[in-house]
Amino acid sequence: MGQGLPKAVTSVAVKRVGGTAFRVGFAEMNGWRPSMEDAHVIYAQDTWGFFGVFDGHGGDQCSGFIARRIHEELAQSGMPDDDEAVIALALRLDKEFLDSNQPSGSTGTFVIVKAPTTPGGNYHLRVGNIGDSRVLLGRADGSIYPGPGTDSGLTTDHKPDLPSERQRIERTGGNVQEVMGVARVNGDLAVSRAFGDAQHKTTGGPKPEDHPVCAAPELMEFECGPTDFLMLVCDGISEGSFPNEAVVRLAAEKLKAEGPVDPAQAAIAVCHEAIKCGSKDNLSCMVVLLGGGEVPGEGVEFVPGPFEAPENAAFRKAYAAMAEHAGMSLPQALEKQGAYFR
Known part of the structure; x- marks a missing residue:
């Protein structure tokens, strides 16, 4: 995956959601890619919530469609x-989407969270994963819950060379090829x-x-305490x-900052750090705090990045698109950017 732009678009579109049972902060950044292909779902109710990140490839049609539906x-x-209902929904x-004959595809990772019925009780997590986005569980002291998945996550990346995945791929008429050091389904999809x-x-089939390649989620269940926090990346x-x-x-450090707790600031910091650490992809991070209340700050916010390649049409288009994710036009974004960096 090479650099698609002469400079990364590091503006961040931010969303904050408070409520009875959850406080959520979400941040997305275009980065080096020509366009933003991620989508997300924040559906927070009084006793349960659904939180998901959908990472599109080959266009944004699939990720946007699945998140909306x-x-x-x-x-x-x-x-x-139950699990059967979740699997049936994903496959349906x-x-x-397949019947709509639109191009593109999308991974999806999500958590269905049930709040405890008694004060101070544990939260129930039904974690689902389709692809290579991840769900992480953090503790108040900044440590990660040692999950059974990839790199101590709650989810396992579905890569073609994972033995169980390779077996299905080959059994169903596909093959796994290594292209420039990356295992790909039929030499194409990573x-x-x-x-x-x-x-x-x-x-x-049938x-x-x-x-x-299939859209059946791998599902697992966990319990966690009210001081833990979830991350979907x-x-x-x-x-x-x-x-x-x-x-x-890093997220835990930002959550401990002075003043009202703002999970969006933690999500923003993670996106910026990922760029510093060499990511060339779109960036999405959701932080879910367990326990209700208000989230300080604007419900939807545009945090402008430097407008570093104004002469490049692709950069201008990507910059404008990120502003639109936060409900702003390019002129409005540039006005805010000028004030932000003045």
Whole structure:
């Protein structure tokens, strides 16, 4: 994955959500890529919540479609009851997208959180993963909960050379090839589970799980305490020299800063650090605090980065697109940028 822009777009689109049971901060940054292909879901209710990050590839059509449809399904039908319901929902939405004949694909990682029924009780986590974004669980002291997944995460990256994934890929008519040191499905896709990616779902079957690439989530359950916090990060956060333990430690430091606790500031800091650590991908980070209340700051905010390549059309377009994610036009963003760096 090479640099798509002459300079990284380091502006951040921020979202903050407070409520009865959760406080959420979300930050997304375009980075070096020509366009932003990530999407997300924050669906916080009084006793439960659904939080997800969807990392698109080959365009933003799939990630945006899946995020929108999940939100609609949650609003209509409420929390899925069990693993079978979650899997059925993911596969049904994948079929909807495939039937729309749109290009692109998307990974997805999410957590369904149930608040405790008694004060001070534990939170129940149903963690789902499709692809290589990650869910991390942090503790108030800055340590990471030693999860069973990749790099102590709660999720395992679905890479084509993971033995269990390779077995399915080859059993269903696909193959795993190494291209420039990266294992790829059919020499193309660097993840083995994803929404969309129709070209990798033509062999195998008849079940949707029985294709070289499938959208069936891997699901696990955990319990955690009210002082713990969740992080959902796209693979852009992880692709440089920024291990999960360091991600959690940085977020915890920002959560301990003086003044009202703002999970969005922790998410912003993680995106900026990932760029410093060498990431060349889009960046998304969500921090979920367990326990209700208000989140200080604007509900939607644009934090401008330097406008360093104004003569480059691709840079201008990417800069404008990030501003639009926060509800601002390019002229408004540049006005704020000028004031921000004055």
